[in-house]
Amino acid sequence: MSSIGRFLEFSVRTPDILDSLHFYKTLGFEELTSSDIWPHKYAVVSDGALSIGLHDREFDDPALTFVQPELARHARRMSDHGFDFSHMQLGEEIFNELRLQDRDHHTIMMLEARTFYGADEDDNDSLLGSWFEVTLPVRDAMRSARFWAPIAPVMLSMREEPTPHLRFDAGGIAIGLSESIALSGPSLCFKCRDRDAVVAVCERHGHKTEKYPGYEGAFRAIQAPEGTTLYLFDEDFLGEAIVVDESDDLSEYPG
DSSP states (O other): OOOOOEEEEEEEEOSOHHHHHHHHHHTTOEEEOBOSOOSSOEEEEESSSOEEEEEOSOOSSSEEEEEOSSHHHHHHHHHHTTOOOSEEEOOTTSOOEEEEEOTTOOEEEEESSOSBOOOOTTOOOBTTBEEEEEEEEOSOHHHHHHHHTTTSOEEEEEEOSSSOEEEEEETTEEEEEEOOTTOOSOEEEEEOSOHHHHHHHHHHHTOEEEESOSSTTOSEEEEOTTSOEEEEESSOTTTTSEEOOTTOOGGGSOO
16 A cells, blocks of 8 residues: 655635734745645645645645645555545546545545645744644544554654554654544644744734643644644653654554
C-alpha cells in the first residue's frame, strides 16, 4: 500500500474569508497566491511550514488535504485495500478529487494537483512559533492507528500515559492521534517562544483565547473565526516519547 500523497493544506469551511484572513495575518501568517481551480471563494495562509486553506463551500471540515498524482489509479489501489470513499470526482476533463473519513469521522481529501503556489521556505514561523502537529481527537488511539498505518507508514512517536497519543508522518506532516477529552475537534499545535507578544496581539485585535485550556499543558488556546483551535506550548509535549520507525508492527500493541 503506497502513501496518501504529499500534504497540501489543513482545509476549513470559512463563511467569512476576509475575517479569517485578517485573523491569521495578525498572527504573522502570509497569504499565498491561489489558483483558479475551485469555483468557490478560496484563500490560503501559511507560516512557511503549515498551509491553511479557507474555503467558502459546504464540506465535512476540517479536512486534511493531500496531493496525489495519478489519483484515479491510486483510488483503485486504495479501494482494493478496503478504503471507502465518501466522494469521488474522477475524469479526464475535470479536477480530480477524493474524500474519505477515518474511523473517528475525520475527513481526508486527496487532489490530483496543487491549488496554490508555495510559501517562502525561508520564512518558517509565525508569531505563534513553530508548528509541530495536527492533532485529531480519537476514541481509541490504537484502533485509529490501524487505519492510518497503511497510508502513513512511519510512526514518529507514541506514549500510553497519561493519555494515549500516537504520532505519524502523513505525507510530510505530523498527525497526532489523541484520546484527550479536552479536544473538541482537529487542532493545530505550536511551540511558542514569545508568550507576551502573542497575548498582546490577541488582546489588541480581540481574538478569542483561553488560558491553560487543559490540553497537554498548553498555556493558551486561540480560536480562529471559522472555529479552528490553535494550541500554544512551551515545548513539544511528546519530547520524551518512545521513538519508533516504519518497521514497527501495530499488531504488537494492545487495542
